[in-house]
Amino acid sequence: xxxxxxxxxxxxxxxxxxxxxxxxxxxxxxxxxxxxxxxxxxxxxxxxxxxxxxxxxxxxxxxxxxxxxxxxxxxxxxxxxxxxxxxxxxxxxxxxxxxxxxxxxxxxxxxxxxxxxxxxxxxxxxxxxxxxxxxxxxxxxxxxxxxxxxxxxxxxxx
Numbered sequence: 001x002x003x004x005x006x007x008x009x010x011x012x013x014x015x016x017x018x019x020x021x022x023x024x025x026x027x028x029x030x031x032x033x034x035x036x037x038x039x040x041x042x043x044x045x046x047x048x049x050x051x052x053x054x055x056x057x058x059x060x061x062x063x064x065x066x067x068x069x070x071x072x073x074x075x076x077x078x079x080x081x082x083x084x085x086x087x088x089x090x091x092x093x094x095x096x097x098x099x100x101x102x103x104x105x106x107x108x109x110x111x112x113x114x115x116x117x118x119x120x121x122x123x124x125x126x127x128x129x130x131x132x133x134x135x136x137x138x139x140x141x142x143x144x145x146x147x148x149x150x151x152x153x154x155x156x157x158x
């Protein structure tokens with residue numbers, strides 16, 4: 001089984017054709033020149049998704065808009081967050097072209113720990129955390145005898 005996987009990896013994933021595709025994806029998702037139309041289109045689409053996500057998040061905080069357009073706002077939010085996730089995966093996949101002087105694992109590590117990598121991760125991670133922590137994993141310290149705080153339910157105490 002291991003030899004088959006190694007062979008598949010060498011023939012399919014590491015083939016020059018896939019490397020050419022990965023390089024082109026990198027050129028598209030990075031800020032493009034004015035003559036690279038797919039890259040410019042991606043940049044505009046990404047900016048539109050960011051603005052759309054911010055707009056839907058703000059609109060969802062208003063009770064009237066939430067009541068009237070709640071389903072649409074949630075759908076738009078989920079779609080844009082999914083696009084942010086795909087963007088992050090593509091940037092991790094193409095990190096070796098962002099940092100060509102490093103090996104692929106080190107380039108991925110450098111991107112993931114960079115400012116833009118952390119910001120990209122924070123764009124979608126809070127949305128998907130409930131999948132891994134369905135009960136909400138909330139820790140609230142007990143503050144006994146504090147007059148301004150309501151009592152904390154026993155389930156939430158540390």
